[in-house]
Amino acid sequence: MTAHLVFDEPDKRNRLDAMAQEVVGRPIDRSEGALKVSGRAVYAAEQATSLWSEKRAECLYGVFVRATVPLGRVASLASGEARAVPGVLEVLQDPRLVRHPAQGMARKSPPQDLSEVTYFGQPLALVVAESFEAAREAARLVRVEYETSAEAELDPAQAPSELPEKKQSAQGDLEAALREAAVSLDASYSTPSMAAAAMEPHAALAWWEGDRVTLCGAYQMVSQNAEELADALGIAPGKVRVLSPFIGGGFGSKLGIAPEAVAAAVAARTLGRPVMVTLARQQEFEIAHRRSETGQRVRLALDADGRLTGIGHEARVSNLAGESFSEPVQQATHFTYRGENRQIRHEVARVNLTCAGSVRAPGEAVGVTIFEMALDELAEKAGLDPLELRLRNIPEEDPETDKPFTSHMLAEALRDGADRFGWSDRRAPGERRQGEWLLGMGMASAVRVNMLHKARVRVTLTGEGARVESSMTDIGTGTYTILTQIVAEMLGLAPDRVRTILGDTDLPEGSGSGGSIGAASNGSAAFLACEEIRRQIAAQMGCPEEELTLKDGRATCGNRTRDLAELVTEPLSAEGHFEPGKALKGVRSSTWGAHFAEVAVNEITGEVRVRRMLGVFAAGRILNEKTARSQCLGGMTFGIGMALMEEMVHDRRFGQVVSRDLANYHIPAHADVPALEVHFLEERDSYGGTLQAKGIGELGICGSGAAVINAIHNACGVRVRDLPATPDKVLEGLCALGR
Amino acid sequence: MKTTLTINGEPREIEAEARVTLLDALRHEIGLTGTKKGCDHGQCGACTVIVDGRRINSCLTLLCTQEGAEVVTVEGLGEPGRLSALQEAFLAQDGFQCGYCTPGQICSATAMIEEAAKGWPSWVSESLEGEAVLSREEISERMSGNLCRCACYPNIVDAIAKVAEARMAEAAE
Numbered sequence A: 001m002t003a004h005l006v007f008d009e010p011d012k013r014n015r016l017d018a019m020a021q022e023v024v025g026r027p028i029d030r031s032e033g034a035l036k037v038s039g040r041a042v043y044a045a046e047q048a049t050s051l052w053s054e055k056r057a058e059c060l061y062g063v064f065v066r067a068t069v070p071l072g073r074v075a076s077l078a079s080g081e082a083r084a085v086p087g088v089l090e091v092l093q094d095p096r097l098v099r100h101p102a103q104g105m106a107r108k109s110p111p112q113d114l115s116e117v118t119y120f121g122q123p124l125a126l127v128v129a130e131s132f133e134a135a136r137e138a139a140r141l142v143r144v145e146y147e148t149s150a151e152a153e154l155d156p157a158q159a160p161s162e163l164p165e166k167k168q169s170a171q172g173d174l175e176a177a178l179r180e181a182a183v184s185l186d187a188s189y190s191t192p193s194m195a196a197a198a199m200e201p202h203a204a205l206a207w208w209e210g211d212r213v214t215l216c217g218a219y220q221m222v223s224q225n226a227e228e229l230a231d232a233l234g235i236a237p238g239k240v241r242v243l244s245p246f247i248g249g250g251f252g253s254k255l256g257i258a259p260e261a262v263a264a265a266v267a268a269r270t271l272g273r274p275v276m277v278t279l280a281r282q283q284e285f286e287i288a289h290r291r292s293e294t295g296q297r298v299r300l301a302l303d304a305d306g307r308l309t310g311i312g313h314e315a316r317v318s319n320l321a322g323e324s325f326s327e328p329v330q331q332a333t334h335f336t337y338r339g340e341n342r343q344i345r346h347e348v349a350r351v352n353l354t355c356a357g358s359v360r361a362p363g364e365a366v367g368v369t370i371f372e373m374a375l376d377e378l379a380e381k382a383g384l385d386p387l388e389l390r391l392r393n394i395p396e397e398d399p400e401t402d403k404p405f406t407s408h409m410l411a412e413a414l415r416d417g418a419d420r421f422g423w424s425d426r427r428a429p430g431e432r433r434q435g436e437w438l439l440g441m442g443m444a445s446a447v448r449v450n451m452l453h454k455a456r457v458r459v460t461l462t463g464e465g466a467r468v469e470s471s472m473t474d475i476g477t478g479t480y481t482i483l484t485q486i487v488a489e490m491l492g493l494a495p496d497r498v499r500t501i502l503g504d505t506d507l508p509e510g511s512g513s514g515g516s517i518g519a520a521s522n523g524s525a526a527f528l529a530c531e532e533i534r535r536q537i538a539a540q541m542g543c544p545e546e547e548l549t550l551k552d553g554r555a556t557c558g559n560r561t562r563d564l565a566e567l568v569t570e571p572l573s574a575e576g577h578f579e580p581g582k583a584l585k586g587v588r589s590s591t592w593g594a595h596f597a598e599v600a601v602n603e604i605t606g607e608v609r610v611r612r613m614l615g616v617f618a619a620g621r622i623l624n625e626k627t628a629r630s631q632c633l634g635g636m637t638f639g640i641g642m643a644l645m646e647e648m649v650h651d652r653r654f655g656q657v658v659s660r661d662l663a664n665y666h667i668p669a670h671a672d673v674p675a676l677e678v679h680f681l682e683e684r685d686s687y688g689g690t691l692q693a694k695g696i697g698e699l700g701i702c703g704s705g706a707a708v709i710n711a712i713h714n715a716c717g718v719r720v721r722d723l724p725a726t727p728d729k730v731l732e733g734l735c736a737l738g739r
Numbered sequence B: 001m002k003t004t005l006t007i008n009g010e011p012r013e014i015e016a017e018a019r020v021t022l023l024d025a026l027r028h029e030i031g032l033t034g035t036k037k038g039c040d041h042g043q044c045g046a047c048t049v050i051v052d053g054r055r056i057n058s059c060l061t062l063l064c065t066q067e068g069a070e071v072v073t074v075e076g077l078g079e080p081g082r083l084s085a086l087q088e089a090f091l092a093q094d095g096f097q098c099g100y101c102t103p104g105q106i107c108s109a110t111a112m113i114e115e116a117a118k119g120w121p122s123w124v125s126e127s128l129e130g131e132a133v134l135s136r137e138e139i140s141e142r143m144s145g146n147l148c149r150c151a152c153y154p155n156i157v158d159a160i161a162k163v164a165e166a167r168m169a170e171a172a173e
């Protein structure tokens, strides 16, 4: 039985609020938590040893041979020496292998043909051996000669570029607004390439049974990934099964099928044995999608009342030739603030560097951050409190399309955050000091577009409890737990009576994890399935579904109560199928928030330490306060990284990633992160599917880095416009100020 | 070559090449995959295990150098239904999201609490002598070899602080 809903109308029923179990929203522990803290959760590279022990001895290991030039053709690939290494079975070159990962939701193979090199570090062949150690050794012994006819484009600032027509927009007359403005700003900024750097490197284990391949991999969107893999292999999607029950973080880097998956599948086919391919951390930095560097120019016009009359936001990003993805830097600039005269320019440079793709909150992560830094500068020029500047410029409706907002919580988040944080204690730059440390506060708005995606979830109720099944994944986001809670709520069960099974393409097709779509989309599908089951129970009880109360395993209609265990003699099963429809067409849907940070800047060394940070967030119904909070902590910390340390450096001569490991690419460590505070503004957004919920996984990173950068200025008067604000840049600023 | 050692209390004899790390031996030879590989270069701490009472990066340790060692991995600290106090605390405080760095964090913290109980100072300790009190700052400093990209740091520190407090009280008795 399928309960299908095309989401054409907002759902104002708030049905979850009418349920009796009272588990949705509660900060319950993660349902898969005991497995994770005890080391029993099985990740991709472990399936061979754990899930599948009888075949363990058969498993082979693959290691990539990779390009040492950024552009060219492979003239020859000599594998004799490699093949002579004991244990080596094959040096695989195959037209089906792929050059880089697929973009999120591609549903088709990324470019194939490895003889064409388009970036440094691109896979060229796969060495397969009986042991990981032998494969690794042999991969270094393969000798590759290249032919090069053209110069590689290694400098994103200089490379030839395109202006994709759909990504430009203008209204009114920005130049005139700037001329007439009481206060204006024209400033250029930059952010470097960044890495998702999930702690689990990409990994794939493949084996074949007849013409059917099973892939255990670390992927965020397994149903889409199965189609991508099938396309790469040239087989029917039905012949591919992908399993990703546990994923060690994604942040966008595992959205699409990646070279290791295709290579493992092809090698397993060729050799007739299971093959595992894992990326070393250095390969991870060079092969997995990077977040594009950006060059940004922000122009702002403000009238005498502190109201924005003009907004210009230009961005230059980069990617490989032919890739349609380009970091959507200005995604939120379109609608966050008022102003009649607006101009967006979006330029894409074509380079021979690691493929650029989605990394946590593509667009807003860097776009909102820079824009919020610019607003801080404008506020200073105008002599306005930065908080006040934002409050004066919140639009009534989408300023470009006049569409109404489904909910707009920015003002509330800003005010609430300012109160909690003690924003009124903020002083002028240089006024707060502790020894050689200067203290300052900064703030920024948080905004992230909200999306829904089609999703299917099956729920089966038996006398013992419920089972929830979908190909949806949990990449640390809390999906196991929130789906468990939703079903427990709807069916009146204790959460430990609900078992959620995810990450298997044999199950109904979930949305996958990406773009913060997971909770609302799959949650809505689970809701629909439960609603159908409730209807069936209500029919048995002889009342309408709305009058049925399910709680603690008992069904109540009017004055009649029965145990579910005795009522449900045959399993009741329903598949919820949620599809976004017309509801979201005429509106602007977004999540909102505010960031506040206090930093200390060392006057002598230029070092910046984050002292405290607060995020206030509104994302519709919060499904689990504990896991939602953790998502926000994670996002805010990504912001600290972006502001202070993360920088993927490419060698401008050869195109290789210089900071290609965790010793050189710095991500925040324990000592970099104080006790961050998160607060939610609960709301019900009727456009957030049947749960009135929106995504929370990316909001925390949108703008948090700006709060840190703005706090640096408030501490010591230094504006850093080129991220990250490493000590050398802060010091240079301090020297320029004569400090 | 053969290495004889104890893993989670069980005597083991492992036949492996000299270049096999303790990490790969645990994962590939023994099938104890709780210990994770995040970098293979001593940069992330995901592979932390406890050897003879001290936390080490098992990716930087060759199996063959561990003859006679007593190795404890996350699996040896507890199991579902019988979790260690720290494992329970990580669960309650949501000291993890994806869970990939978690075994390393927990092994590291388990040994770290003992180091502090013995009075070992850290970079941020006020003095090199006397008691080591596990303040937030001390915990963060001592745990900075364990990266978490999900960035559960505040929650991890909360979890460790809870258990450390109980341990310190015990040590004081």
Ligand code: FES
Binding pocket: B036, B037, B038, B039, B040, B041, B042, B043, B044, B045, B046, B047, B048, B057, B058, B059, B060
């Ligand atoms: S895997 Fe050993 S420190 Fe990263």
Ligand code: FES
Binding pocket: A199, A248, A249, A476, B095, B096, B097, B098, B099, B100, B101, B102, B147, B148, B149, B150, B151, B152
């Ligand atoms: S929980 Fe994901 S890396 Fe720490």
